[in-house]
Amino acid sequence: MSRFQVVSGKGGTGKTTVAAALALALATEGRRTLLVEVEGRQGIAQLFESDALPYEERRIAVAPGGGEVHALAIDAERALLDYLQMFYKLGSAGRALKKLGAIDFATTIAPGVRDVLLTGKACEAVRRKDKQGRFVYDYVIMDAPPTGRITRFLNVNDEVAGLARIGPIHNQAQAVMRVLKSPETAVHLVTLLEEMPVQETADGIAELRAAELPVGRVVVNMVRPHLLDEDALRTASGGRRKEIAKTLTRAGVKGSAALVRPLVEQAAEHAQRVGLEREQRAVLAGLGLPLAELPLISEGVTPAALNELAEEFRKQGVGDESADAAGQTPGGGNRRGSAGGVVGS
Amino acid sequence: MTPITDVMPGLETDALLDDPGIRIVVCCGSGGVGKTTTAAALGVRAAERGRKVVVLTIDPARRLAQSMGIDRLDNVPRRVEGIEGEGELHAMMLDMKRTFDETVEAHTDAERARAILENPFYQSLSAGFAGTQEYMAMEKLGQLRARDEWDLIVVDTPPSRSALDFLDAPKRLGSFLDGKFIRLLIAPAKIGGRAGMKFLNVGMSMMTGTLGKLLGGQFLRDVQTFVAAMDSMFGGFRTRADATYKLLQAPGTAFLVVATPERDALREAAYFVERLAAEEMPLAGLVLNRVHGSEAARLSEERALAAAENLEAVGIVDQTAGKAGLGDPADPVAATSPEAPESRLSPERSNDPAPEPPQQEPPSHDRTSRSPEPHSSGRKSANLSVPPTQTEADTDVASVADETSADVSVEQLTAGLLRLHAERMQVVAREQHTRDRFTAHHPEVPVTEVAALPGDVHDLSGLRAVGELLATGSAQA
Missing domain, CATH: 3.40.50.300 (P-loop containing nucleotide triphosphate hydrolases)
Known part of the structure; x- marks a missing residue:
């Protein structure tokens, strides 16, 4: 199982929720994960019902078996200042740079620099070790930009190498790229069983592959349970309205005659939706990637619901393989052997 | 207006x-x-x-x-x-x-x-x-x-x-394009020449130097040429x-x-x-x-569920209950599984005509123990649509319906419609609640x-x- 798990997806598919559930799933049995966000939305804090995250790693949840999820909202500006401090001991000059708009320039205007800083910080956390030489985090999970921008976001090398051909930013881009294109990384795409998100997922996978970025799973989110055998229902209910009306009355429903038509229509709509979902599922199956599914949490995602989703991930084998991977943590040996195919071809 | x-x-x-x-x-x-x-x-x-x-x-x-x-x-x-x-x-x-x-x-x-x-x-x-x-x-x-x-x-x-x-x-972008920083990049000397700005200028060249080191000299030169060439347009951008x-x-x-x-x-x-x-x-x-x-909104979620349970209690429905009542704690299939609340996802998957790509991880205890259960319940519901025994077929059932409807009793059917309606009413209520919160503000x-x-x-x-x-x-x- 790759140690850097990047979660992307079309807007509205719930990628922050999926990233959080994944971070919990991977943190079980005493492991430690870091969940990072890069878009300044404080989505993680909202999800875990905590205060806004500072630019500082802090524990945000405890997983079953004593594991810990830590969280960090990466801020490009702070990352740059840290970085300058680390390499140049800038001190107060950093503040002066900020006043002039230089930091703003470097983090928001200069193409790609912002992305290098954000992915760079995450990669630093992936590779960070403690004094005993063990990885500080077993996994780093990133709530990444949406599918439409993910390839460009991760493919910092292309963006930056052409511009900054030498210097630390260039070197940083190279180092980040080495991690991102290795089996240490897996990019997961979150989708719904609807046409547009599925199409966007397929396009996103093609783009990621073209850029040689390792694609992980497709996570189908907000899957609604099928309450009925919809085929049987659709075909049967149409012609049996009188019977249904009688049965409704028998079951204690008043005014059943007027209810039959809307009830049957609802069943037809449901059947149509299920049919469309089936088509989309076939498209997803054709992508040749492992799938995972998470159910719709209709009451809204609470921290308790996140635990349920994490449990669902574990039941589908996400994070199972990690048990032995975590055992190898000291020294950080080659993890490919135990990764078990989570990293796509 | x-x-x-x-x-x-x-x-x-x-x-x-x-x-x-x-x-x-x-x-x-x-x-x-x-x-x-x-x-x-x-x-x-x-x-x-x-x-x-x-x-x-x-x-x-x-x-x-x-x-x-x-x-x-x-x-x-x-x-x-x-x-x-x-x-x-x-x-x-x-x-x-x-x-x-x-x-x-x-x-x-x-x-x-x-x-x-x-x-x-x-x-x-x-x-x-x-x-x-x-x-x-x-x-x-x-x-x-x-x-x-x-x-x-x-x-x-x-x-x-x-x-x-x-x-x-x-x-x-506008403020960047005519901001002081970019001016500085093109002409630090100009500013430095002014009295009282000397100190600032030292800072400037240190900073451009730093940026140069950070980004590479080439990058800064590109920016400088770009800015110089765009100079005449800056006003335009801002305007x-x-x-x-x-x-x-x-x-x-x-x-x-x-x-x-x-x-x-x-x-x-x-x-x-x-x-x-x-x-x-x-x-x-x-x-x-x-x-x-829902056009049937006057039938509440609770009453729809109660009615569905009434029908299912009659006993004829136990076969479909595995399907129709998934997630229902009283459901016999779900009750056998310790994973009851989550199991409702799985039958759908095993029911799917499209072969799911194999989860490529090596088989583990967890996985093998999990598989048979959803399959069994999935099969059960799949059977529903197989044998056309005509016995129950209504006189006005369309011919297409014969294939599947025959062994679906009207109680099963109605209970299914009611459960579906209950789910719909739940969605309606939740959406209304979310919406009300917005309107209140x-x-x-x-x-x-x-x-x-x-x-x-x-x-x-x-x-x-x-x-x-x-x-x-x-x-x-």
Whole structure:
């Protein structure tokens, strides 16, 4: 199982929720994960019902078996200042740079620099070790930009190498790229069983592959349970309205005659939706990637619901393989052997 | 003018689209709420009500472009065929690089334009900078408006990390392009020459030196040449960014905030409503997409469930209960599994005609123990649709129905309908709750609701149908 798990997806598919559930799933049995966000939305804090995250790693949840999820909202500006401090001991000059708009320039205007800083910080956390030489985090999970921008976001090398051909930013881009294109990384795409998100997922996978970025799973989110055998229902209910009306009355429903038509229509709509979902599922199956599914949490995602989703991930084998991977943590040996195919071809 | 009144009203979509004073409609909202579809549907409706409309989309899904009969939307407005009546619909998709190039070409002489277009910094900026799309969307809007060829422009906004980026990005780029930092990059000596600025200048060269080290000297030189070449245009950029911003505040503009009745989308919508007010931008209302309703709403969730249980208690239904009652704690299949609450997902998967790609991890205890259970319940329901035994077939059952309906008893059927209805009522209640919370904070915002459609929009008539819903959805608001 790759140690850097990047979660992307079309807007509205719930990628922050999926990233959080994944971070919990991977943190079980005493492991430690870091969940990072890069878009300044404080989505993680909202999800875990905590205060806004500072630019500082802090524990945000405890997983079953004593594991810990830590969280960090990466801020490009702070990352740059840290970085300058680390390499140049800038001190107060950093503040002066900020006043002039230089930091703003470097983090928001200069193409790609912002992305290098954000992915760079995450990669630093992936590779960070403690004094005993063990990885500080077993996994780093990133709530990444949406599918439409993910390839460009991760493919910092292309963006930056052409511009900054030498210097630390260039070197940083190279180092980040080495991690991102290795089996240490897996990019997961979150989708719904609807046409547009599925199409966007397929396009996103093609783009990621073209850029040689390792694609992980497709996570189908907000899957609604099928309450009925919809085929049987659709075909049967149409012609049996009188019977249904009688049965409704028998079951204690008043005014059943007027209810039959809307009830049957609802069943037809449901059947149509299920049919469309089936088509989309076939498209997803054709992508040749492992799938995972998470159910719709209709009451809204609470921290308790996140635990349920994490449990669902574990039941589908996400994070199972990690048990032995975590055992190898000291020294950080080659993890490919135990990764078990989570990293796509 | 926008149809805002003192009383909490519904959003009068048609009145908005018919108002000759309205020249721009901006659709904004968070990702995945159906902004682009809404913009296209508004365009179709306005055109069919006689206006000459252009729809500017930012990043339409392929199917949406096709739904307007255009395989490839590009940076030039193309006329959409099949619009009924006197009006016209044109559609285009923003090509940010093209738009940036055209802007450069339009505002400087040929030689200088070439120097800019060939500059590596410019090339990255025009193709990749996170705010360029937003800036260029506004630039394009300004251009379309200036051409005055259309009497209504419907704009979709970019899929930003925050729905508000398109308001901020132009300012940011504008202030960068004529900010002091960039001036400094081109001419540190000029500033340093002035009395009293010497000290500052030392700081400056240290900083440009640092940036040079950080980014590489080449990069800085590219920026410097770029800035020097763009110098003559700076004023222009700023002026146009300001002009577009003013255009958005003008009474001829109407903002529609698009959302779905979900917590996150409506939270973003509320934020947007407040922000528009702060910027004095005219908000026409909220479009609430994918709203569920029920014509059988007088049958409550509780009563539907109770009735379903009544029927299932009769005993005939136990076979389907595994399917119809998944997730029900009393359900015999689910009850055997310690994983009852989650197991409802699995039957569907095993039922799926499309082979699921194997989960490629090595088999583990967990996995093998999990598999058989969902399969068994899945098979059970699959059997439902096999043997056509005619015995129960109703006289008026259509022939197609015979294959499947035969062994579905009317109790099973009715219980299924009731459970489905209960689920629907639950969704309706949740959406209503989310919506009420929004209205409590923003009672002044007119709302129109668009009912959830089972499938995606594929063609003009689909867009027309959405337009109809947009126009009539304020009735229940």
